[in-house]
Amino acid sequence: MNEQLITEPRVISRSGAPLNLSKENIEQLYLGLLVIQPSPFCNINCDYCYLPDRTNTTRMDFDVLRKTMDRVFDSGMVGPPVTLLWHAGEPLAVPIKWYAEAFEIINSYPNADKLIVHSFQTNGTLVNDQWCDFINEHGIEVGISIDGPEHVHDHHRKTRKGEGTFEKTMRGLEILQRNKVPHGVVSVVSDISVDNPDEIYDFYRENNITGVGLNIEEVEGANESSSLDDIGGEDRIYRFLKQFYLRNKADGYPLRVREFDAARQNILEPGWSHTPDGTYYNLEADPLGMINVDCFGNFSSFSPELLGQPTEKYGTFNFGNVLKQSLFDATKNDAFKQVLADIESGNRKCAESCEFWQYCGGSSPSNKYYENGTFDSTETRQCRATVQMPLRIVLDDMEDELGITQKVSPVTDRPEGAAV
Numbered sequence: 001m002n003e004q005l006i007t008e009p010r011v012i013s014r015s016g017a018p019l020n021l022s023k024e025n026i027e028q029l030y031l032g033l034l035v036i037q038p039s040p041f042c043n044i045n046c047d048y049c050y051l052p053d054r055t056n057t058t059r060m061d062f063d064v065l066r067k068t069m070d071r072v073f074d075s076g077m078v079g080p081p082v083t084l085l086w087h088a089g090e091p092l093a094v095p096i097k098w099y100a101e102a103f104e105i106i107n108s109y110p111n112a113d114k115l116i117v118h119s120f121q122t123n124g125t126l127v128n129d130q131w132c133d134f135i136n137e138h139g140i141e142v143g144i145s146i147d148g149p150e151h152v153h154d155h156h157r158k159t160r161k162g163e164g165t166f167e168k169t170m171r172g173l174e175i176l177q178r179n180k181v182p183h184g185v186v187s188v189v190s191d192i193s194v195d196n197p198d199e200i201y202d203f204y205r206e207n208n209i210t211g212v213g214l215n216i217e218e219v220e221g222a223n224e225s226s227s228l229d230d231i232g233g234e235d236r237i238y239r240f241l242k243q244f245y246l247r248n249k250a251d252g253y254p255l256r257v258r259e260f261d262a263a264r265q266n267i268l269e270p271g272w273s274h275t276p277d278g279t280y281y282n283l284e285a286d287p288l289g290m291i292n293v294d295c296f297g298n299f300s301s302f303s304p305e306l307l308g309q310p311t312e313k314y315g316t317f318n319f320g321n322v323l324k325q326s327l328f329d330a331t332k333n334d335a336f337k338q339v340l341a342d343i344e345s346g347n348r349k350c351a352e353s354c355e356f357w358q359y360c361g362g363s364s365p366s367n368k369y370y371e372n373g374t375f376d377s378t379e380t381r382q383c384r385a386t387v388q389m390p391l392r393i394v395l396d397d398m399e400d401e402l403g404i405t406q407k408v409s410p411v412t413d414r415p416e417g418a419a420v
């Protein structure tokens with residue numbers, strides 16, 4: 001790394017203090033997530049998918065992959081392990097032999113086996129025993145997308161012919177379980193499931209699923225509207241989450257639920273995701289905290305959902321191409337500077353106006369952009385559903401257990417220096 005970076009002072013969200021990015025202080029940046037798109041292609045066609053180019057079967061060239069890894073390891077931003085998420089198309093639609101060569105390339109970098117944690121986010125329909133052998137051999141983390149029982153799952157997750165994918169996805173889940181592949185499930189909560197938390201909860205329990213993430217259907221990228229737009233108020237989302245939480249509690253918490261785990265950790269371990277100065281560390285809003293690379297080598301930062309999306313204000317969210325530019329070159333890109341300035345302005349407004357700021361850090365820039373039309377904004381349905389509601393539900397429950405009848409705000413009523 002031998003280049004001088006941005007020379008003009010600016011503010012980054014984690015500290016709120018002016019920071020002059022240069023090669024001397026670049027180590028303050030940290031790459032936490034690297035998303036690589038081996039191919040934009042997906043073998044199915046969910047109607048809420050945000051990917052615009054999912055019929056394109058182009059596959060990443062190994063020269064592009066090598067250059068990507070050169071850029072990553074040359075950046076000086078790899079310290080604690082980086083999660084490499086193979087995504088943005090169906091990763092298992094690319095053959096195992098491609099990954100065998102890709103992993104050989106990646107593992108040729110010093111300590112890559114310790115510094116890189118691989119992860120697949122898959123629709124599960126292509127899982128077989130050979131995949132499981134490969135996954136187990138390389139210790140790859142797996143997230144599988146299942147929305148719930150058949151009529152729920154197939155409502156949105158269909159093939160291009162309009163057929164349901166439930167059967168194939170459940171076969172994939174069974175193969176993962178039979179091969180003892182550790183996995184979590186990601187479910188989109190949409191119009192078809194929001195009123196049926198018991199049915200969704202029972203489905204997980206009946207199918208030996210132990211870890212879930214609940215994504216409230218979002219307006220994002222090619223998904224220009226959400227089936228939840230018409231549900232008439234967010235109290236139904238709250239009721240879903242609350243009932244789900246209570247069922248899990250009544251059973252002794254057999255399910256790890258990402259949103260409630262994060263809320264509990266925020267309450268019990270304030271500082272677990274904070275920087276030394278005490279501000280919440282939000283990887284998605286941090287410059288170069290996430291790097292997203294498409295199969296052609298174009299890359300962006302911030303929310304992965306933004307990569308390659310066309311916009312009027314910023315053009316497409318491409319800040320460079322690994323074949324020509326280093327990751328730091330992105331920081332000189334006008335679109336990058338504008339996006340960062342807008343994200344930080346929105347986050348400053350969050351910090352001034354929202355009692356959840358210390359537990360959130362501004363949440364997801366892509367949701368601000370797609371819901372509010374600008375990064376320079378605050379609340380979204382996504383942040384209410386994934387940050388605010390889970391925190392309220394867990395905190396209310398803790399207070400009830402402690403016999404606290406006068407409810408306090410998680411932040412504004414907090415004694416100086418206290419956890420909650």
Ligand code: SF4
Nearest residue numbers: 350354360362363383
């Ligand atoms: S919960 Fe929403 S409004 Fe509050 S800080 Fe987070 S993103 Fe901003």
